[in-house]
Amino acid sequence: LRQGFAEVIYCAGKTAEQVVAIAEKLSAQGGGNILATRATPEVYAAVLERIPDAEYHSLARTIMIRRGKQEKIGNILVLSAGTSDLPVAEEAAITAEMMGNHVERVYDTGVAGIHRLLSQTEKLRYARVIIVVAGMEGALASVVGGLVDRPVIAVPTSVGYGASFGGLAALLAMLNSCASGVSVVNIDNGFGAGYQASLINHLGEN
Amino acid sequence: LRQGFAEVIYCAGKTAEQVVAIAEKLSAQGGGNILATRATPEVYAAVLERIPDAEYHSLARTIMIRRGKQEKIGNILVLSAGTSDLPVAEEAAITAEMMGNHVERVYDTGVAGIHRLLSQTEKLRYARVIIVVAGMEGALASVVGGLVDRPVIAVPTSVGYGASFGGLAALLAMLNSCASGVSVVNIDNGFGAGYQASLINHLGEN
Amino acid sequence: LRQGFAEVIYCAGKTAEQVVAIAEKLSAQGGGNILATRATPEVYAAVLERIPDAEYHSLARTIMIRRGKQEKIGNILVLSAGTSDLPVAEEAAITAEMMGNHVERVYDTGVAGIHRLLSQTEKLRYARVIIVVAGMEGALASVVGGLVDRPVIAVPTSVGYGASFGGLAALLAMLNSCASGVSVVNIDNGFGAGYQASLINHLGEN
């Protein structure tokens, strides 16, 4: 049995019809929440016609179909460095919420203004798992990793230009973090970070 | 306060004298276990002169100085793909053990003989966190990630030749895993995987 | 004499007029089937005006002009990992069919759900040659290569994002396969895999 908290549809490379068909089938099966990632507004429009309570988060490009009452446990903290990282940060946060986790968001805390981050120490310490979303030089993961003794999941983003090479600079920086307790997912993979954070957060429950 | 279960010395780029000095200082402070990674036999010899109960694991290149009685909680599973991946797998396993975790080892379960892995399903399901160590094409992480609903920490190794480009092939494969719940640490970074696995495993305890 | 089973036109970088001219010339020569790869709908429309029995496969982007009665021998198996890999998988399958081979398709058997693959062992064993089409981490080639003692031709696809670097991750993984008997063609080169599989499959006949 896989996770059970939510079924996930990855929309990239699927037609609107394919997504609708999968969503309807999952919806008919009853069960938990349904989450569709990388969904365009067109895909959402098609889903909405058949599933009227489907919601859409345009920044995160996710469709959320909430089913039943879900108990949420906590606490997952999502940190992001800059405004342009928000879509990925929200994909991570929404994924974790749909899978039954309390999520705290602290955005726009890039390392160039380190005091903004340091003023959030209470939230940093309260979290069980921390997701750090950052593009460009990806330095936030190392600073956060050094401040906490909780698992940090780092998400490099493709935000940047020139020698960021589509997120490669942030990815390499995060993999080479001098702070212990940091692991990394694919560039822009907010979903993957939210999913693993949920698995970790639920460990204490079983 | 950082972790507390064990103090860690990273020996690469340090002289034997520097390592000995740090180890003695930590040892004098009392407290928990001391672990030194990437330690050559020469560094161990120097440490042994001053700390007679220091142990050495030559494959993993770790020095272990055990202090007090440590309670271990469980369960972390370390899987590795091939014989040449053992040094990295052992670095991960020893790190987790020194930080107070029960560690189960299942080695030599490369995907080219998938039935060896499938015959270990009980251990796979019993584990709370799984560390997957693999070089070459790094495919083991994806297969394991698909079999379990537990967090998987993937460690690419530099094992291979030609187009493995020093572990790059395994690293990229693991970052692109189609299985959910997989995150990745640096090439050959057994320590980092063991450390994060311990953080995750101890979440349930607090 | 080259192959003889089918003439092939590679449409990328050719104008519709150029493709039509080549197709008409080949068609006039009589002989075997004609296959055009990487054909846009516009190119097909132009061909159809002059060759009314030309067929089109929009997913695989191939034009097929069937000529005479062709004996098919078997058996080539085309496996693919995910929905987005279908265009490449179909290019491979159609190429092999047009060149006189029986082709079996087993799609959507990614390694994250290994049991779907394992439930196909009969088809795996019945095949003389196996084409494995996969993007992202490309792990399917290694798992299949370990299950069979038949030649496996691996086709990395550009499916993925971020650190897949346009198919590079899958390509490197397949080249580093720890399973014996696996060779690799260019990213997205379904044609090349289907062509070589046909050459191999026909060896037994001569």
Next chain:
Amino acid sequence: LRQGFAEVIYCAGKTAEQVVAIAEKLSAQGGGNILATRATPEVYAAVLERIPDAEYHSLARTIMIRRGKQEKIGNILVLSAGTSDLPVAEEAAITAEMMGNHVERVYDTGVAGIHRLLSQTEKLRYARVIIVVAGMEGALASVVGGLVDRPVIAVPTSVGYGASFGGLAALLAMLNSCASGVSVVNIDNGFGAGYQASLINHLGEN
């Protein structure tokens, strides 16, 4: 049952003791030939002490333990471009021989002297499978692929300097071959090419 013609030990990353132990165990089991690749002279010396009829090919760095009478079928052609490619070419040829294939060798036929290759057309046509071993620009695979309608397995080698980047130039060239019917294995992977060639060559037999 895997291949059965020969058991293979990959010596890289194994101690002499480990190789000897595996070789003795396989030898005791009876059965077919035993082949050890990437074996240093030291490893061979250790094996020889326990298995006196073990042979060594110092250029190919292979140990061969021949058992029973093996029927050989044909015909696999191994072509190589330059003198420095010989170790890889021999690894391929010996692997194929140990697995029950007749092997023809044509060495030193680089494309800079194309007439040497063209004077071998009889051998090219007589072969059922062709292995092409080349470093530097790897152009030989394309020329051979254009001359024959048989499967060509290309092996890039790390021979070269500067912008060959350890075999990358030859690898990329072979993957982009404009000739149909060419697939590629890892840089310097003579074993992999010989193994797949044997699988292909034996297809006609079953």
Next chain:
Amino acid sequence: LRQGFAEVIYCAGKTAEQVVAIAEKLSAQGGGNILATRATPEVYAAVLERIPDAEYHSLARTIMIRRGKQEKIGNILVLSAGTSDLPVAEEAAITAEMMGNHVERVYDTGVAGIHRLLSQTEKLRYARVIIVVAGMEGALASVVGGLVDRPVIAVPTSVGYGASFGGLAALLAMLNSCASGVSVVNIDNGFGAGYQASLINHLGEN
């Protein structure tokens, strides 16, 4: 004094107005031919309004303004591998012609059909300088370099897909050519090859 045979305008990154202004100024100065490379049809339209005898080659994207009577010396041979390489090959040929050289073109002689190339030996031997234009694996440069004792200028093109990485595969292959006498210009740089070929061809005259 630079070359004197022709003035050259590189249009990429310039507005139509900028190109027109430069062209008019050069034209007013009298003197030799004027060549504009990488010119879009829009740029040509703008130039034509002010310089009515300006000609356009849409494939090569060049504008040619011929002035005075130019003596041509010979002989430069431009070879290309495939249909998609024509724009680059024509840029090279036109550049050489505008600078006062006789140019012979032999197109579509890829190495996968080596006999087409070999049937052109007379032209190969008659040439003083040879420009080889090829994408994908770029093998043509090595084969030609081995057939002649004349300087060969190799132009890699961005033709290809997947692991051609925008012409990188051909570039690396040409730099690693095992044939002597081959040098290389930038990917798709037909102009640069034509220009250097002209410099070389005119050496005998001074």
Next chain:
Amino acid sequence: LRQGFAEVIYCAGKTAEQVVAIAEKLSAQGGGNILATRATPEVYAAVLERIPDAEYHSLARTIMIRRGKQEKIGNILVLSAGTSDLPVAEEAAITAEMMGNHVERVYDTGVAGIHRLLSQTEKLRYARVIIVVAGMEGALASVVGGLVDRPVIAVPTSVGYGASFGGLAALLAMLNSCASGVSVVNIDNGFGAGYQASLINHLGEN
């Protein structure tokens, strides 16, 4: 006239004799200090025989020949992240000192322990130019750049392993710094950073 504060000899790729000859010639000319970088102990021994007051810094691998009384102006701060970065940090610091600058050193202030850095704010603010030396993920440059309004010169080091790719990870991170006022020199180029810092520091004097 170039700088005048010190003459510099770059020893890499020069024989001991060549270095001695240059040093003697410069010394005979009188004038300012002489600095030799990348000098092995052997080179120093050879220099010492002819110039008895030559000093050696074995960590930084520099030879220093001090001449006359040099006025020093201030203030350049050299920050480094880890113990292994010291050779590069010292090359930078010594270069700046030899060129007439007061240099303050603050070592071992990696971002994983951000409070160590924050406790140095007085020194940060007192400096006119700051050199930041860091390997692995190179995050220190961004944090420092955000804390000060002075020019920061970042020096990536080759310290690290795996996906640090010889300093590439730190280099890319520093180039993508989200903090303003940061520029970057080559990997391990302590000399270049010290030299430019001196040029900047002396601007106020003229």
Next chain:
Amino acid sequence: LRQGFAEVIYCAGKTAEQVVAIAEKLSAQGGGNILATRATPEVYAAVLERIPDAEYHSLARTIMIRRGKQEKIGNILVLSAGTSDLPVAEEAAITAEMMGNHVERVYDTGVAGIHRLLSQTEKLRYARVIIVVAGMEGALASVVGGLVDRPVIAVPTSVGYGASFGGLAALLAMLNSCASGVSVVNIDNGFGAGYQASLINHLGEN
């Protein structure tokens, strides 16, 4: 307190509304100049509606809101190699001007016509800081660095094609400059160069 001479808004990845809101807030605060970089004409139009004296530089894609009377000190020289480098050069020049510096521009002085550069020696010597903007091979930075004893900030641009790999060629060249006193910012980062040049230029003032 950060810089004080000008507040900066980086528009990439922000909506017009977000930029307008930030600009209005900064404008209301009174204080110094406001500069917005990477601003599209649409963003400018939106800003103009609310801040009627906002100016736009379409080539540099910057919005300038000038406030109060600003004293300018000097002298920063911006050199650029080719016409296509102008947008980046202007972003650098405007940034420096908005922060209170006199800026001299010398454009179109590529190294292929070295005498144009050499005829500008007076300006080169008069400058306190020099920004060198160049794409393609980026050689201008080294030549300028060798001519002056002032800090040179090199900005590689993405101008070029083929093996320029989006500015990588120029970036690597500038990092490897054999001239002392050169540091480098990200590809196309005119802002970063102008900002650091201003920090350096103002050092003499404090």
Next chain:
Amino acid sequence: LRQGFAEVIYCAGKTAEQVVAIAEKLSAQGGGNILATRATPEVYAAVLERIPDAEYHSLARTIMIRRGKQEKIGNILVLSAGTSDLPVAEEAAITAEMMGNHVERVYDTGVAGIHRLLSQTEKLRYARVIIVVAGMEGALASVVGGLVDRPVIAVPTSVGYGASFGGLAALLAMLNSCASGVSVVNIDNGFGAGYQASLINHLGEN
């Protein structure tokens, strides 16, 4: 008939015995000069025993066996940037001399001291072909290419460290040269440059 001026043996990857055998056979055939490149002192010692008049150039690592009286035509100029580039520059110069060309050498003319180069304009203009050898940022090729209207053959060297990536920086810079008339050979390929320069220089003679 190939070139005829000299026979060449490339020693890398050949045993001393193989080199001696080839040298003796060529020597016995009579004919022109014999040149062996990439020859170690051991290989030379072995050759010397059999061919007593063989000479050795230890910096260029070439063996020269001069035969008969060779007419030399001119003029090839070899320029190099730094002291460490000398081995490659000498390989180029000696190759050209052995093939019957007058060679002028101008060494140590890096672009950081452009006036040294500019003081050599007479030699620059007198040359028919120019070979430019440079590592690090490889800028010399562009500057020279802009000064002359003769073909320039650029040889990038692996001299440098860090982001020179084994000569890649110089290679890319040279390929992207903004000067016309520059073509490039492989990193450190002095031989290839000397060979092509000879082909070009002899064109005027035929």
